Amino acid sequence: MEYFSYLMATGISTGALYALVALGIVVIYKSTQVVNFAHGEMFMLGGYLGYTFHVMLGWPYLLSFLLAVGAGFVLGLAVDRVAFRPLMQRQTMVSVLLAMIGLSFVLKGVARWLWGGKGDYLSFPPLVSPTPISFGGIMVMSQQLVVLGAACLVMAAFAVFFKFTRAGRFMQATADNPKAAKLVGLRTDRVYMYTFAVGSAVAAAAAVLMAPLTLLYPDIGFALFIKAFAAAVLGGLTSIPGAVVGGFLIGIIEQLAAGYIHSSLQEVAAFVVIMLVLTFIPTGLFGQRRLRKV
Amino acid sequence: MRHLVGKRAFIVALFGALLLAPSVTNQYQTFVANLILLYIILSLGLNLLIGFAGQLALSNAAMYGIGAYGTGLMMAHFGFPYWAAAPCGALLAMGLGTLLALPALRLSGIYLALATLAFAQFTYWVMTHWTDVTFGAGGFVPPRIDFSPLPVNQEQGIYYLSWILALLLYVVARRAMESPVGRAFVAIRDGEVAAQSLGIDLLRYKSLAFAMSGFYAGVAGALYCGLLGFVGPESFDLLQMILHKGAVVLGGMGSVVGSVIGGTLLTVLVEITKEAKFSIEIAFGGLLVVFVLFQPSGLIVFIRKWLPGWDERLHYVPPGTAPPVQAARTAAAEGDD
Numbered sequence: 001m002e003y004f005s006y007l008m009a010t011g012i013s014t015g016a017l018y019a020l021v022a023l024g025i026v027v028i029y030k031s032t033q034v035v036n037f038a039h040g041e042m043f044m045l046g047g048y049l050g051y052t053f054h055v056m057l058g059w060p061y062l063l064s065f066l067l068a069v070g071a072g073f074v075l076g077l078a079v080d081r082v083a084f085r086p087l088m089q090r091q092t093m094v095s096v097l098l099a100m101i102g103l104s105f106v107l108k109g110v111a112r113w114l115w116g117g118k119g120d121y122l123s124f125p126p127l128v129s130p131t132p133i134s135f136g137g138i139m140v141m142s143q144q145l146v147v148l149g150a151a152c153l154v155m156a157a158f159a160v161f162f163k164f165t166r167a168g169r170f171m172q173a174t175a176d177n178p179k180a181a182k183l184v185g186l187r188t189d190r191v192y193m194y195t196f197a198v199g200s201a202v203a204a205a206a207a208v209l210m211a212p213l214t215l216l217y218p219d220i221g222f223a224l225f226i227k228a229f230a231a232a233v234l235g236g237l238t239s240i241p242g243a244v245v246g247g248f249l250i251g252i253i254e255q256l257a258a259g260y261i262h263s264s265l266q267e268v269a270a271f272v273v274i275m276l277v278l279t280f281i282p283t284g285l286f287g288q289r290r291l292r293k294v
Numbered sequence: 295m296r297h298l299v300g301k302r303a304f305i306v307a308l309f310g311a312l313l314l315a316p317s318v319t320n321q322y323q324t325f326v327a328n329l330i331l332l333y334i335i336l337s338l339g340l341n342l343l344i345g346f347a348g349q350l351a352l353s354n355a356a357m358y359g360i361g362a363y364g365t366g367l368m369m370a371h372f373g374f375p376y377w378a379a380a381p382c383g384a385l386l387a388m389g390l391g392t393l394l395a396l397p398a399l400r401l402s403g404i405y406l407a408l409a410t411l412a413f414a415q416f417t418y419w420v421m422t423h424w425t426d427v428t429f430g431a432g433g434f435v436p437p438r439i440d441f442s443p444l445p446v447n448q449e450q451g452i453y454y455l456s457w458i459l460a461l462l463l464y465v466v467a468r469r470a471m472e473s474p475v476g477r478a479f480v481a482i483r484d485g486e487v488a489a490q491s492l493g494i495d496l497l498r499y500k501s502l503a504f505a506m507s508g509f510y511a512g513v514a515g516a517l518y519c520g521l522l523g524f525v526g527p528e529s530f531d532l533l534q535m536i537l538h539k540g541a542v543v544l545g546g547m548g549s550v551v552g553s554v555i556g557g558t559l560l561t562v563l564v565e566i567t568k569e570a571k572f573s574i575e576i577a578f579g580g581l582l583v584v585f586v587l588f589q590p591s592g593l594i595v596f597i598r599k600w601l602p603g604w605d606e607r608l609h610y611v612p613p614g615t616a617p618p619v620q621a622a623r624t625a626a627a628e629g630d631d
Contacts, residue, residue, distance in 0.1 A: 035404045086587055093403040094350050098539060099586040101352075105536050105579025112572035218572075222532065226415060229408055268419045274412035278405055279397050 007259040008252060013144035014213070015251020016151035020206035021228035022235070022243040023158060024199030030238055031175040031195045034093070037100035038079050039203055040225025041107040044218060046072045046204025047211045048115050051122055061127060065208045072204025076197035079103065084196065085189065104221070112218040124211035147209050154205050155244060161198070162240070171195055223267075227254075230270035233277050236287020245285065300603025301551050308554065309461055316453055324453060326565055328521050331456040332514045333557035337541035338467045338550065339510020344539075345547035346471060347503035348483025349398055350407045353391075354538045356414035357508045359421060359530030361387040361515020363428060366436040366525040371427075376439040376520060383519070384512035391508020395501040402486070414535065421527035433526020436519060452520040459513055468550045470506070471606075479503055480548075533574065537564065540578045543585045546592025549606055555593060 021043055028036045036042075046068045053064035083099040115122065132141050162168040174181040174191040182188050207224075214220075231250040235242025250270060258266035277284060297303060315327040340354045364383030368374040374382070397409050422431045441451035470476055478499045481489035490496055519525050537560060545556020567577045589595060598604045 029404075035408065082583065082587075094344070094348070095586045095590055097350060097404065097407055098543060099583050101536065101539065102579045102582030102586065105533075105575045106583065107579075109572040109575030109577075109579060112575065113570075116572065226412065230412075233408070264419075264423045268416060268423075271412040271416040271419070275397075275409060275416070278401055278409040278412075282400060282405065 003259065007255045009140045009144055011252035011255035012248060013148045013151075013251075014210075014255070015231075015248035016148050016155075017206045017210045017247075018224070018227050018231045018250050019244045019247025020151055020154060020209075021203050021224055022231035022247045023155065023240065024202045025225075025228055025232045026235070026237060026240055026243040027162075027171070027175075027202075028195055028199045029232070030240075031171055031178075032084065032088075032192050034084065034096050034100075035229070036079060036196065036199065037097060037225070038083065038104040038107060039199065039228070040221030040223070041104045041111075042072055042075050042079070042200040042203040042221075043207045043224050044111060044216075044221030045075060045107060045207075046200075047124075047207035047216045047220065048111055048122075049204070050208035050211055051115070051124055051216055055122075055124065065205070068204045068208045069201045072207075073197045073201040075204075076200030077193060079200065080193045080196040084192065088192070108218050108221060111221075115216075116218055122216040124216065126212050143213060147213060150209050151206065154202065154209075158198075158202060167194060171198075226274070227270040230273045230277075233274055234284055236284030239284070239286035242284060242286030297603070299601045301606075302603075305464070305551065305554065308558065309457070312457055316450060321449075324449065325521070326561060328453050328456055328517075329565075330558050330561045331453075331460040332517055332521070333537075333541055333561045334460045334554050335456075335463055335510055335514040335517075335557075336538050337545060337553040337557040337560070338463055339507045339514070340538050341542045341545075341547065341550070341553040342467060342471070342479070342510070343503050343507035344542060345549070345553075346476060346483065347479040347500065349500065349503060350403065351394065351398070351410040351504070351507070352407055352535055353394060353410040353414045353417075354507065354511050355530050355532070355534035356417035357387045357391050357511035358515045358518070358534065358538075359417060359527070360390055361512030362519040362525050362529070363421060363515075364512070365516040365519040366434065367427065369436040370429075370434060373437075380513075380516035380520070383516040384509055387512025387515060388505050388509035391511070392501050392505040394508075395497075395504035398500050398504065399497060414532075418527055418531060421530070428527075431527060433524055433528075435524050438523070439520050448520065448523070452517060456517045456521070459517065463510060463513065464550070464554060467510075467553075471550055475499070475502065483548075533571070536575075536578050536582065540582050542592075543582055543590075544592055546594030547590070549592065549594045551604070551606065552592050552594035555597075559593075 021039065024042070025035060025039055028034065028039070049071045050064050050068040053059045053067050054061055059067075079100070083103045084096060087096045087099055126143055127146055133145075134140075162171065170181070170186055170191045171194075173184075173186060174188050174195075178188055181191070227250055228247065231246035232243050233246070234249060235244070235246030250273065253273065254266045254269035257269045258264075312327055312331065316324045319327065336354065336358060339357075343349050343351055343354075361383045364386035365376070365379045366383075368379035368382050369376065394410060394413060398406055401409055421428050424430075428434075439448045439451065441448070444451065446454065471479070478489070478494045481492060481494055482496065482499055482503075486496060518529070522529075541556040541560040542553060543556070544559055545554070546552030563577065563581075564574060567573045585592065594604070
């Protein structure tokens, strides 16, 4: 039982971070119909920038967090400018995807070049003391609690932004029906632009939160992207609450698979979920049924 | 003139040079020339799937790895001779490739890309973790290959075998893409529902596209196993995926001869940039972005513009970049190849 609760605690706290990354993927997919392949790299670069500000320059954690989120926002703008906007007119999914894959490799290469040392792994100092605290007999790492709380805060902030601000409503309108949004005078190009930016900023936030729990390395972006995509697909790819639920589920599934079956399954659980969900329930748990286009 | 600068003259010159290469180059250059042959096979196979049939699958590197592992493991575990193990590896890749066509019947675009990507990562994981069979992350050394009745050692044998197969597979790809099969692929790429309404069996042709592409990658993998004399998972990671994509996009999507050019140039570029992993990543990621943005039909477009005799019956015209009249004229103008 104790082992189970330990696994659950770990699963929920990492799941919260997957949920954050998945949130960005879903928000971008909903409004642009494109999965941002470079989304993992937004996460990775956010983490490295947080490391640079906090560890290399010695700035306070909160400031580094905010700066990294700002940088994520700018990176998202760059993705839109480079890989999405010029290709959107041509309406070919294949070229947008290829451009994004290309861009993600460039960003990964740049990170390896700038921060990659011998072993490529950087460790982030813990935020709070590493002693576990007891919750009615369940031992929880205080670090995990902080991360979980912060991730929930970011999610809440995003929900408020999406529901109640002008920009958020523009995003909803564009996602709902881009043609109608254009007709009522929304500049959908801009909406796409800040959709990418906001999604990337959330990914950067997740990265700076996750950094103290794990190590940073240039390939972490892809690893996180696959897990977050698994979460998004499980939730249906078009549903924001679905992405959050999917994130927690993926976190829990991989911990349970690793804890009870074999530890190496932690890496592969996400791939298996993607393949199974896409093959058997392509609309996921909360997704809309897709219409077949001619 | 047309015959001197045309497509056929180029193929004859390239393969002629590659045939003579081992007798005038040193060991390292021969190795690179052999890699060129392998990448020609790989990009031909991937182009059939992406450029012609329009299925954006990201599993080509995995098929390449399955071909290499299939061959190497048959030799290491069961003591198969290379001539029996290599077809096993290639057919294994073809079989698994065909299985991937099943999700492809239900998925398209992004969903297919990510499902195949998940498959590729799963394959990589199996190569790394199924230690009892695949020897794990460290890889393994398959037994030396004996070409004994022929007067060649392993390096020469693999080189000439690669040369023969690359040429053969080029001819097969070209012929197939000029046949009704190629037209069916292109019809599926341009609109699945429209293709179905023309009586094209999606199950049959999508499976065929995946099977052919898997077979090409598997053959390249079987040759790679013999070329390197070592099989390890890191040869088939994500970087490999972007190299294959780069070769196809560089040469020209939907152009068979473009894949030959793309595979050749890519190998040379990799040899130049391979000093550090980040330089390959930046170079090929950047290349992919630049080509997709500014020249989505690849280098073949420039060649077609400046030299006569490079037209192909079917080629990739990205929507909105070429007027239909021009495409029709290109199709009508081709007479000889």
